[in-house]
Amino acid sequence: MATKSKKTAEAALNSYATGPDDRGFFGIFGGRFVAETLMPLILELERAYEAAKADPEFQRELDFLNLHYAGRPSPLYHAERMTAELGGAKIYFKREELNHTGSHKINNCLGQILLARRMGKKRIIAETGAGQHGVAVATVCAKYGMECEVYMGATDVERQAPNVARMMLLGAKLNPVTSGAGTLKDAMNEALRDWVTNVRDTYYLIGTAAGPHPYPAMVRDFQAIIGHETRKQMMEAEGRLPDTIVACIGGGSNAIGIFHPFLDDPGVAIYGVEAGGHGIDVENGHAASMTGGSPGVLHGNRTYLLQDGDGQILEGHSISAGLDYPGVGPEHSWLKTIGRVTYVPATDKEALDALQFCTRLEGIIPALESSHALALVKKLAPTLAKDNLLVVNISGRGDKDLATVAKHLGMKI
């Protein structure tokens, strides 16, 4: 870029935020590992997304939907009682659970549905774990009158009944997947099989910042509104950037969304919290791909995976269906490797405790997914100075988890 000063150009070279490269790699992670049938479509998608990004009309339409349909910007809320209780960092919640449909998933779905329309696709397919993404997809399909089919593991269909009902009410066709353990990984396999079969008229609306390039970068870009708003809101509230950011990681879309605009601010400490399940030492007992896995290739990208020594994928476990995936978005794998973000696990029990802690202190019932992030906040905040500004992303609301939580707490509902 000839117009930029030498100093800016050098800074850009040393940036954490410029990836992926033109083949979709973040370091060794990412890429496009898909069957040939899908390759031409993936390349077409990449071209369509690049064109949309450069089109002010696309951005204007998305801004309009974010404002009037999703209800953005989501508030940045000072959690006073939690701050006082933990006696350390000043805690703020980024309130993504207040978005239309109850989680951050809508941010990505609005962006991708506009893209699918630009590409002239008539039929939308998606995978879902907890059902939050499925609901968000069914919602945008209802809004635009598009055919929608959602693949969901049979196990998840059972444990996420309210979201199943919402998707059906929204007019989506739900396909329960019985292969494997019947969870998110198997739903993604089936969605890919559908896509490869109906590739010409179908758009695959992936719900997390994973899959073949350009999905990880595209989903991140649509979710980065979380971080951009947080920057602005924190400047307004405190006159400076936050010191600490915490988010939960399944595939990692809410996390990369809030992390990405801060990657080049060296003063901002960033933490991602994976699903520690029954504990990292329990085989098949957790879904912490980065803490307890190794690099491999699955679902179109190279990333950290839960797998055995022979490259067979293991079933993850988490109390939270949304974190129950044996992989993670490739950009997180890269950020872990280069050490820019610290990734730690939180167990099922720690998440349950954090959910109750937050609910009682702040009157906000967080999703079990987001409760993993809060579990780290509980441990971390007391160790930080009172002027440390900590933002935790409350990626979704907990209403969908009431049955699970009640069961674990022995409540009758």
Place this chain on the structure above:
Amino acid sequence: MTKHVTRIDASFAALKKEKRPALVTFITAGDPDPETSAEVLAELVKAGADIIELGMPFSDPMADGPAIQASSQRALKAGQTMVKTLQMVRDFRAHDNTTPIVLMGYYNPIYVYGNERFIKDAKAAGVDGLIVVDVPPEADDELCLPALAAGLNFIRLATPTTDKARLPAVLKNTSGFVYYVSITGITGAAAPVVNDVHSQVKAIKAETPLPVVVGFGVRSGDQARAISKGADGVVVGSAIVSTIEKSLGPKGAATDRTVKGVVELVRELRAALSAD
């Protein structure tokens, strides 16, 4: 790059003289158990298979239909590993030094085994070629080029969505033969439309001197015969592993129908392809 002549090249040269298409058969290594699978492999050749595609089982076969998914699961449940699959090829080679073997599967088990180590061990075991479903030409530097350098064929899939602009990229580093996927879909799905296949195969053959074989959805002798016109061979996979599945007794154990059923099907396929 040095031009290696593999068993695949020799096999197609011989078939050309016989003026008949190749019968390429797919089974999953270790399905339903390692011993039966080795026996099926040996009998396939006796029954008339010209080239063997040996599936490396994977927990998440995204491009495969229910039949091959189930065969992968059976093999893994019976304890199949990459080491055992390579040993199976080595044992086969002790008795058969001419029938080509192509290992087919997904990238992750190879990547975790180690690409360099895999290529070396596969070559040493007597493998002739590789088909790795989820490694496109854009990633040739990772596996394809090192495999070619080691003297293995790297067989690429061309599909109905591979358009004219993309075909040269797909063919560029392909060797041995080109595998034309006759449908947009997963293995063992809907039957291909014969006329569409013929015109696509023609289009590919206009761009490459390599043999072109057609697969995905070929189930019977008559269908194999119709599809093979204008092509250099047909692949039958799901129909064979379904035959294995149907033959199994209680708890999924092999029965005396297991090998016999496969042999009957392959004989039928071969007879249909040989009839003029």
